[in-house]
Amino acid sequence: MAFDHQEEEQLASLKAWWSRYGNAATWVLVAGLAAYSGWTGWQYYQRTQSVEASALYDELQASVGKDNAKVQRAAADLESRYGRSSYAQMAALAAAKSAFDASDLKTAKAKLQWVIEHGNDEYKAIAKIRLAGVLLDEKAYDAALKALDGEVPKQFSAAVSDRKGDVLAAQNKLAEARAAYLAALAGTTEKSPARQLIELKLEAVGGTVPEQKPAAA
Structure with missing residues (x-):
């Protein structure tokens, strides 16, 4: 009977604790599960985005030197859909070179400026050097x-x-x-x-x- 009485006391204590803190604990648990679910979902989204961006970048690379219009379309898609990825920055640099080779200096400068505004430090530096080169060709020395x-x-x-x-x-x-x-x-x-x-x-x-x-x- 003593054991049963101890169990009853523990059960009563648990009920009292749950009455006071149970609802808050449930919210904490739910929030934790939601955070974990969100994190795993974000990781999956990132992986999917990377695969899609990589495929589009490969498509762009296959068009370099062959179809400037296709290169520009692929670069624009990467910028709009995956603008925060390194693929978008690399695509913009490739599109700038393609446009320059096609004597479309306006597009070349726009692509390089996009990298300067959105790229990481390394890609920004490359874009700055190349943009200065385009401006040098245009004799826009101060701008260069x-x-x-x-x-x-x-x-x-x-x-x-x-x-x-x-x-x-x-x-x-x-x-x-x-x-x-x-x-x-x-x-x-x-x-x-x-x-x-x-x-x-x-x-x-x-x-x-x-x-x-x-x-x-």
């Missing part, structure tokens, strides 16, 4: 320099300086161009295939290529 403003990841700083040198040389600002090319050389490794070209451009604007330091023994 403005496109290169702002911070970029360290690995792109030499390329930015190199492009600045190109723009400044085109403006006949030779002293500033030399400084830009020297900055580009300072950020370029000796084994880089770009180094020789930067050296040639530096010499073309009256600069002197700095002597390379001997390798450490």
Whole structure:
């Protein structure tokens, strides 16, 4: 009987606890389950989005160099439907190159600007350098320099300086161009295939290529 009495006391305590806290506990449990369900649903959505974006990007790549209109349509679809994905940024860069090759500079600039506004730091840097190149071709020198403003990841700083040198040389600002090319050389490794070209451009604007330091023994 003592055991039965203990069970009755425990049951009474449980009933009292449930009466006081049970409803709140249920809400917490439901909220937790909803959060978990939402997380797993979001993960599934992300995976599905990635697969779909990848397929559309592959379609775009297959059209590069063959059908510029198709490239532009695929890039537009990726931007509108999967704009936060890396595929959309890569597609915009590819579409800009396709448009440039088709002499559609307006579209090329628009695609590069989209990447600058929506891309991650690395893709933004690439877009800035390419946009400055398009503007350089148009002789829009001030706009080209403005496109290169702002911070970029360290690995792109030499390329930015190199492009600045190109723009400044085109403006006949030779002293500033030399400084830009020297900055580009300072950020370029000796084994880089770009180094020789930067050296040639530096010499073309009256600069002197700095002597390379001997390798450490």
